[in-house]
Amino acid sequence: xxxxxxxxxxxxxxxxxxxxxxxxxxxxxxxxxxxxxxxxxxxxxxxxxxxxxxxxxxxxxxxxxxxxxxxxxxxxxxxxxxxxxxxxxxxxxxxxxxxxxxxxxxxxxxxxxxxxxxxxxxxxxxxxxxxxxxxxxxxxxxxxxxxxxxxxxxxxxxxxxxxxxxxxxxxxxxxxxxxxxxxxxxxxxxxxxxxxxxxxxxxxxxxxxxxxxxxxxxxxxxxxxxxxxxxxxxxxxxxxxxxxxxxxxxxxxxxxxxxxxxxxxxxxxxxxxxxxxxxxxxxxxxxxxxxxxxxxxxxxxxxxxxxxxxxxxxxxxxxxxxxxxxxxxxxxxxxxxxxxxxxxxxxxxxxxx
Amino acid sequence: xxxxxxxxxxxxxxxxxxxxxxxxxxxxxxxxxxxxxxxxxxxxxxxxxxxxxxxxxxxxxxxxxxxxxxxxxxxxxxxxxxxxxxxxxxxxxxxxxxxxxxxxxxxxxxxxxxxxxxxxxxxxxxxxxxxxxxxxxxxxxxxxxxxxxxxxxxxxxxxxxxxxxxxxxxxxxxxxxxxxxxxxxxxxxxxxxxxxxxxxxxxxxxxxxxxxxxxxxxxxxxxxxxxxxxxxxxxxxxxxxxxxxxxxxxxxxxxxxxxxxxxxxxxxxxxxxxxxxxxxxxxxxxxxxxxxxxxxxxxxxxxxxxxxxxxxxxxxxxxxxxxxxxxxxxxxxxxxxxxxxxxxxxxxxxxx
Numbered sequence: 001x002x003x004x005x006x007x008x009x010x011x012x013x014x015x016x017x018x019x020x021x022x023x024x025x026x027x028x029x030x031x032x033x034x035x036x037x038x039x040x041x042x043x044x045x046x047x048x049x050x051x052x053x054x055x056x057x058x059x060x061x062x063x064x065x066x067x068x069x070x071x072x073x074x075x076x077x078x079x080x081x082x083x084x085x086x087x088x089x090x091x092x093x094x095x096x097x098x099x100x101x102x103x104x105x106x107x108x109x110x111x112x113x114x115x116x117x118x119x120x121x122x123x124x125x126x127x128x129x130x131x132x133x134x135x136x137x138x139x140x141x142x143x144x145x146x147x148x149x150x151x152x153x154x155x156x157x158x159x160x161x162x163x164x165x166x167x168x169x170x171x172x173x174x175x176x177x178x179x180x181x182x183x184x185x186x187x188x189x190x191x192x193x194x195x196x197x198x199x200x201x202x203x204x205x206x207x208x209x210x211x212x213x214x215x216x217x218x219x220x221x222x223x224x225x226x227x228x229x230x231x232x233x234x235x236x237x238x239x240x241x242x243x244x245x246x247x248x249x250x251x252x253x254x255x256x257x258x259x260x261x262x263x264x265x266x267x268x269x270x271x272x273x274x275x276x277x278x279x280x281x282x283x284x285x286x287x288x289x290x291x292x293x294x295x296x297x298x299x300x301x302x303x304x305x306x307x308x309x310x311x312x313x314x315x316x317x318x319x320x321x322x323x324x325x326x327x328x329x330x331x332x333x334x335x336x337x338x339x340x341x342x343x344x345x346x347x348x349x350x351x352x353x
Numbered sequence: 354x355x356x357x358x359x360x361x362x363x364x365x366x367x368x369x370x371x372x373x374x375x376x377x378x379x380x381x382x383x384x385x386x387x388x389x390x391x392x393x394x395x396x397x398x399x400x401x402x403x404x405x406x407x408x409x410x411x412x413x414x415x416x417x418x419x420x421x422x423x424x425x426x427x428x429x430x431x432x433x434x435x436x437x438x439x440x441x442x443x444x445x446x447x448x449x450x451x452x453x454x455x456x457x458x459x460x461x462x463x464x465x466x467x468x469x470x471x472x473x474x475x476x477x478x479x480x481x482x483x484x485x486x487x488x489x490x491x492x493x494x495x496x497x498x499x500x501x502x503x504x505x506x507x508x509x510x511x512x513x514x515x516x517x518x519x520x521x522x523x524x525x526x527x528x529x530x531x532x533x534x535x536x537x538x539x540x541x542x543x544x545x546x547x548x549x550x551x552x553x554x555x556x557x558x559x560x561x562x563x564x565x566x567x568x569x570x571x572x573x574x575x576x577x578x579x580x581x582x583x584x585x586x587x588x589x590x591x592x593x594x595x596x597x598x599x600x601x602x603x604x605x606x607x608x609x610x611x612x613x614x615x616x617x618x619x620x621x622x623x624x625x626x627x628x629x630x631x632x633x634x635x636x637x638x639x640x641x642x643x644x645x646x647x648x649x650x651x652x653x654x655x656x657x658x659x660x661x662x663x664x665x666x667x668x669x670x671x672x673x674x675x676x677x678x679x680x681x682x683x684x685x686x687x688x689x690x691x692x693x694x695x696x697x698x699x700x701x702x703x704x705x
Contacts, residue, residue, distance in 0.1 A: 066546065080672050087670040091546025098664035106669060192658030194589065239596050246648055247655045254652060258645065265638070290627055294634040301638035308645045312652050319656020 025084075026056035028109030028185070029126065032099035033075070033117040034065040040074050043119055044085070050123035054130070059084045062117075063103045066093035100201075101193040112188055116179040118222055120148070125217040129182035132351060138210030139202055140182040142217035143175035149221075161237055168245050169203035172348055173214055176200065180217050184210075199237070200244050202348075207248050213349045254316055258309025262302040269298035366390060366397040366469065367448030370456050371438035371535075373404045377457040377559065379413045383422070386454055389462030393469050395450075399424040402442040405432030410456075436530035443525050451525050453535075455516030458559035468519045468552050476547035477520040479539045481512035482556040498574060505582045508540050511551060520547075527665065533573075537581050544585065545665055589663065591654065595647025603640025609633030 029047055033040060044060070051058050064072040064087060072089055079085040088106050090099070100114055111133050115121040125142060132140040149155055158177050166172035176199050183205075191205050202212055246257070272295030279286040368390055372379070383399070390397050401424060403410055414426045427441055439453060450472060452465070460480055471478035487495070503509055513536050524542050534541065543549045587594040610633035616622045 076670055079670050083672050085671070089667045089670065091665055091667040094664045098662075101662075102664055102666055106666075192655060194654065194658050194663055236593070239590075239592055242596070243590075243592050243648075243651050247651065261641070261645070265641075290630045293631045297631070297634050297638055301642060304642060305645060308642075308649060312649055315649065315652050316656055319653075320658075 023057070025059045025109045026111060027051070027054070027058040027126075027130065028061055028107035028112045029058065029123075030061045030063065030100065030103035030107055030112055030114045031117045032063045032065055032096055032103060032114075033067060033071050034093065034096075034099070035067045035069050035071060036117045037067070037069040037071050037074060039117060039119045040071055041078070043117060043123075044078050044082075046119070047123040047126075048082075050126060054127060059086060059107070059109060061086045061088060061103045061107045063088045063099040063106075064090060065095070065099040066090045097193055097198040100198045104188055104193070107185070110185050111182060112185050113182045114179055120220050120222055121178075121180040122218040122220065125180060126182075128215055128217070129180070132213045132215060133182050133184065136211065137213040137349070138184050138187050138208075139205060139212045141173055141175070141202055141212065141214045142178045142180035143173070143214055144178050144219035145216045147175075147219050157234060161234075165200070165203065165241060168241055169200070169206065169248065171203045171206050171212065173202055173212070174350075175214075176202070178217065178219075197240065197244070200240065203244050203248065211349070213351050215351045252316070254312030255309040258305050258312060262305040262309075265298045265302035265305065269295045269302060271295075273299065363449065364395050365448040366393065366395050366450045366452055367443075367446035368397060368399045368452045368454060369402065369439055369442035369446060370399070370454050371402045371404060371435050371442065372407055372410045372456040373432075373435050373438065375455075375457050376407070376410060379410055379456065380417060382456070382458065383417065383424070385462040386465070389465035390452070392463070393466045395469075396448075398446070398448060400442045400445055401426045401456075402438040403428045404435065404438040405429055434532060436532055436535040439535055440530055446522075446525075449522050450519060451522055452519045453516060458557035459515065460517050460560075461555040461557055464552075464554040465517070468517060468554065471550050471552045472519055472521060474548075475550040477518065477524050477539060477542045477549045478552050479510070479512075479549065480515045480517035480554040481510075481551050482515060482560070483511075483553040485512075485556055486561040498578075501578060502540075502581065505578065506537075506540050506585050508543055510539055513537065513539065515554070517554060532580070533577055534580075536577060537584075540581065540585070546667070589654065591650025592647040595643050595650065599640045599642075599644030599647060601640070602636050602643060606633050606636025606638075606640060609636065 029051070031043065031047075036043075040062075047060060060082075062075050062085060064075060072087070075085070075087045079087050086106060088102050090102070103114065104112060111130065113126050113129060115123065115126075121142070129140045129142065147155060158175075162174060162176055165176050179198070181201065183201075187205060187208055187210055188201070191201070191208065193201070193204070197204055202210075206212075272291050276287065276292040276295060279288070368386065370386070379401070387399070390399075401410075401414055403414070403426065411426075411428060414424070417424065418426065425445055427445060429438065429441060433441075442453075443451060450469060452469065454465075460482060464480070468478050468480055485492075485495075499511060499513065502513060518538060520542065524545075524547050527545050528538070528541060530538070530541075539549050583594075609629060613627055613630055613633060616627075
């Protein structure tokens with residue numbers, strides 16, 4: 001059943017591509033933009049210059065995330081001159097993940113590169129990422145060398161978060177916050193992106209078992225506009241991390257996971273109720289009401305957790321997204337002829353050049 | 354009025370009147386509305402949706418049809434609620450502007466052109482009754498409720514109970530209403546990124562009567578508030594809400610149990626004699642349950658993520674290729690910035 005689903009989605013995109021008169025480009029550069037009216041022209045120039053001698057067709061997908069300044073208008077002017085620019089315009093501001101998701105949805109290339117719209121990434125690095133994709137990796141992420149940001153509010157929290165994310169998700173990436181990443185289009189288009197998950201794309205994609213490489217990229221200080229981040233996102237990151245962890249590891253067998261959660265409760269309940277029962281039989285004066293009550297509460301709770309697990313199983317079986325679907329996806333990717341390297345044994349390969 | 358169906362590509366108005374529980378005499382109401390809509394000067398159609406078994410309304414409308422009035426009457430098999438009635442009416446509507454009007458005297462029909470005119474600068478216009486009648490208590494109650502709704506949803510509306518709304522067709526197309534959500538139409542439209550404006554409309558004299566609110570209605574209002582709260586805040590990330598709540602409860606319970614354990618270990622108070630143990634265990638367990646609920650919510654979101662989109666794209670802009678040469682884009686190295694001059698260079702493979 002899931003197999004049928006995969007083929008329909010694939011044929012849908014194939015039909016969409018076939019309906020499009022222009023040939024499918026090899027590379028798509030996706031840039032979410034929010035109030036970047038000063039940056040957009042230099043950014044466009046830099047991308048075009050960096051990709052001028054890249055040797056394959058490319059397109060740019062600019063996503064205007066409901067900017068309140070002239071970003072959309074300037075982008076439209078550029079698009080009028082350059083048919084390789086596709087502008088996706090949101091009606092209001094939705095945030096970076098939806099902007100990325102929309103860009104990925106509307107990109108037609110075989111390889112997708114995402115980057116920030118604030119000129120802090122260097123488009124010249126796209127070439128390096130592309131080389132690694134050609135070498136057989138599914139995802140290549142950049143890590144910002146010599147990062148040009150404030151230490152206390154940006155760099156230190158980010159470093160802690162990166163270590164934590166690496167430990168929890170098992171995808172140890174040095175710099176999750178770096179937007180400069182490259183993906184194989186078939187892979188990333190099938191990964192569900194929602195909420196604020198752009199930071200966790202590699203972790204989220206790990207359900208498909210991709211080969212991930214990371215590579216050092218340049219980072220520039222912010223020239224125009226201001227940072228759209230603050231410290232307030234920490235607790236959101238923590239909760240999102242928990243979601244990713246559960247979803248990527250336990251999504252396919254929710255009942256087992258909930259059952260695991262209820263085991264300690266069952267044990268506690270058993271011990272307490274056994275104590276109550278024994279004292280009931282032997283020595284009535286030793287009977288403890290609070291202990292018996294706690295045992296009953298634990299027993300009830302464990303039962304409800306088990307029922308929740310059954311409910312989760314139901315939700316999963318009725319849902320659209322299954323693990324085995326991603327498994328199929330990896331298979332097709334690995335059949336690509338450009339596999340020269342052996343599949344790496346580590347989850348992430350760091351490439352130093 | 355023409356009897357031909359309206360063409361949505363031309364400016365035209367579809368008026369949808371959901372006939373639900375509260376309703377006035379429809380014949381005179383229709384005459385007033387018709388005069389009001391006629392004053393706009395666009396072709397229009399009237400659609401009455403009868404929500405369930407309202408025999409008197411159906412009879413009136415049928416006799417109006419026999420008299421040759423040009424209107425559409427949709428009768429729902431049972432009562433589905435006002436939002437469903439609006440959706441059913443919209444299915445038949447073919448105007449470029451959708452106008453919903455209440456089935457009772459709420460606003461003066463002469464103000465309808467004002468409401469439609471507001472669409473010139475916005476995508477949706479909702480009326481608010483001004484000046485509004487009512488005593489001190491009514492006013493306080495209203496402002497308290499609207500204050501709460503606005504606080505929760507981050508909107509700035511003065512009268513969400515007003516049934517007079519005008520909107521572009523597209524707004525309705527993107528909306529998926531159910532239950533009592535018609536009240537929050539303006540809020541939902543704003544969340545979809547449409548521009549919403551409010552238009553002052555005179556209150557009808559018949560709407561001035563003093564209404565007695567029973568506890569049931571208060572309960573409805575509170576539940577509405579809850580539903581819009583969840584709809585706007587937590588439908589995309591349930592674990593944010595349930596996780597916080599669950600973690601707080603769990604933490605409290607753990608603290609109680611830790612306190613008891615310390616007393617047991619160092620002050621030799623028997624754990625089994627403490628009723629507070631019950632409280633601690635209950636809180637810990639409750640925290641876990643709430644957290645598990647949040648995870649269930651996340652699982653629902655995850656397994657359906659492909660079907661639901663977080664965002665609405667207004668337009669995709671891409672201009673067609675202007676260069677008519679057979680040279681591929683690959684081989685073109687564009688100049689810096691605006692590349693209206695395009696140089697053709699050899700492919701890099703050959704130069705290398």
